[in-house]
Amino acid sequence: CPASYSNWVLYIFNQETMFFASFFWAFFHSALAPGVALGFFWPQEVYTMPCWGLPLLNxxxxxxxxxxxxxxxxxxxxxxxxxxxxTLGLVMFLGGCFVLVQGYEIFTAKFTLADGVYGCCFFSLTGLHGLH
Known part of the structure; x- marks a missing residue:
């Protein structure tokens, strides 16, 4: 493997890591230390996504x-x-099932992108994770 190839792989890996780390940082910063803008309450009167249903299935x-x-x-x-x-067909089938369940989860969520930091972080992270 040429050195330039491994440098590109490392660059893309680091870029992806920092990209997602920034969204997780925003989520945890707002969740663990809600400020004046959030009324010192997290999440702000928003229905949160349960972690045992569709997220566990996905x-x-x-x-x-x-x-x-x-x-x-x-x-x-x-x-x-x-x-x-x-086996690759099976992987593609399971990936398609994942995308369908993710789409169902997004369209049936009881909160929107406009519901503050929680909605913004949730939809940004799930959408961008699905795209990458």
Whole structure:
């Protein structure tokens, strides 16, 4: 792997890390130390997203793609194209399910982007995470 390639990979990784860290910083800064602008209350009369329903399902969907993805990589290295295509198809199916559940979660949320810092951070983080 040429040095310029690894430098680009490191650059993109650091850029993504700092990008998402800034959104998490805004979320936790507002959640742990709500200021005058938030009325010293977090979240400001907003219905928060429960963590055990759809978010847990989406986390499970994402984690369930790890094994078939690694299996596909091993199959490609071994020259087993049929196994690789089948497992990559499974990964794509699970990814599609994740996107559908995420879309359902976003469209049925009881808060909006205009509901202050909580809504802004939630929709920015979930939307940008889905895009990347």
């Amino acid at each position: 986390t499970s969907l994402l984690l369930s793609t790890v094994f078939p993805c690694n299996m596909a990589q091993a199959a490609i290295k071994a020259g087993e194209l049929k196994i690789a295509l089948n």
